[in-house]
Amino acid sequence: MTASVIKLATTADDHHIARMAAFALGLTVLEAAIPSPLPGVKPGLANIVTLIVLARYGWRVAAWVSLLRVVAGGLVMGSFLSPGFFLSLSGAVCSLAILAACHNLPQRWFGAVTHSIFAAFAHIAGQLLLVYFWLIPHAGLAYLLPIFAAAALIFGTVNGLIAARFTAMPESHEEVTV
Amino acid sequence: MSYISNHLKIGDWLVLFAGALFTLWLASLVWHGGAADKAVIRSGGKLFRELPLSRDLELEVPGPLGNSKISIRNHQARIASDPSPRQYCVRQGWLKQAGEIAICLPNQVSLELTGSSKRYDSLSY
Numbered sequence: 001m002t003a004s005v006i007k008l009a010t011t012a013d014d015h016h017i018a019r020m021a022a023f024a025l026g027l028t029v030l031e032a033a034i035p036s037p038l039p040g041v042k043p044g045l046a047n048i049v050t051l052i053v054l055a056r057y058g059w060r061v062a063a064w065v066s067l068l069r070v071v072a073g074g075l076v077m078g079s080f081l082s083p084g085f086f087l088s089l090s091g092a093v094c095s096l097a098i099l100a101a102c103h104n105l106p107q108r109w110f111g112a113v114t115h116s117i118f119a120a121f122a123h124i125a126g127q128l129l130l131v132y133f134w135l136i137p138h139a140g141l142a143y144l145l146p147i148f149a150a151a152a153l154i155f156g157t158v159n160g161l162i163a164a165r166f167t168a169m170p171e172s173h174e175e176v177t178v
Numbered sequence: 179m180s181y182i183s184n185h186l187k188i189g190d191w192l193v194l195f196a197g198a199l200f201t202l203w204l205a206s207l208v209w210h211g212g213a214a215d216k217a218v219i220r221s222g223g224k225l226f227r228e229l230p231l232s233r234d235l236e237l238e239v240p241g242p243l244g245n246s247k248i249s250i251r252n253h254q255a256r257i258a259s260d261p262s263p264r265q266y267c268v269r270q271g272w273l274k275q276a277g278e279i280a281i282c283l284p285n286q287v288s289l290e291l292t293g294s295s296k297r298y299d300s301l302s303y
Contacts, residue, residue, distance in 0.1 A: 161185050
């Protein structure tokens with residue numbers, strides 16, 4: 001019996017997307033080790049990769065990297081198809097939707113920090129909507145909104161600054177440091 | 179600081195500022211809605227009296243051990259004295275927010291503040 005080999009034809013683009021998604025996945029795993037005071041309050045380090053990819057290669061590649069990271073993250077963390085996975089997915093989808101819009105803002109005035117803050121707010125909004133309509137349909141959830149908003153603002157700004165710094169670096173340099 | 183200013187453009191500052199305003203607005207909207215306007219007093223599990231917090235007064239509520247004294251002042255309410263041995267409800271002091279409650283278990287008297295929106299004292303995920 002001969003072993004059958006299935007070979008998918010991949011392009012350099014695919015490899016590049018996979019490499020970026022792998023960076024993001026590494027940050028997701030790293031972040032899982034950081035204790036959180038409240039479920040949902042997380043730095044979202046993996047989004048730094050999404051932002052850099054968005055600035056360098058455009059929205060389509062960023063969407064691939066972000067969604068691959070969510071699916072692979074679910075598999076690695078063992079939360080695939082669990083509520084946590086869907087929360088992550090809804091956050092990522094909302095973030096990407098708003099990034100598609102604010103990616104078109106004039107680059108002279110708006111940088112990665114703007115993208116990051118919008119994405120962070122969209123991320124938590126998407127998650128909270130899913131939580132409200134699916135998991136905890138309870139008005140008491142509203143009391144946590146300011147905490148989530150403050151976390152989105154702080155982490156969004158910090159991630160945006162980090163992404164802006166890496167985006168500003170020459171590409172070859174980045175390959176060495178990341 | 180130069181690191182931050184190097185990577186923040188004018189629009190970024192605007193978005194940051196707008197985000198901060200939005201967060202503060204959200205906080206004031208959500209956290210100040212919990213103002214109490216009524217005191218609900220129960221004795222032996224039954225409703226004894228519902229009083230508005232706008233009027234200052236003192237009230238004696240009878241229970242199996244004796245009378246608990248409730249006072250309302252400055253939109254706040256407390257159990258001023260109670261015959262229960264451990265005095266937990268008295269030591270709780272003034273109740274201010276909707277959803278706060280003081281319960282004198284041995285004397286079966288409770289004082290709860292309610293508002294337009296009911297606050298929850300616990301949420302589980």
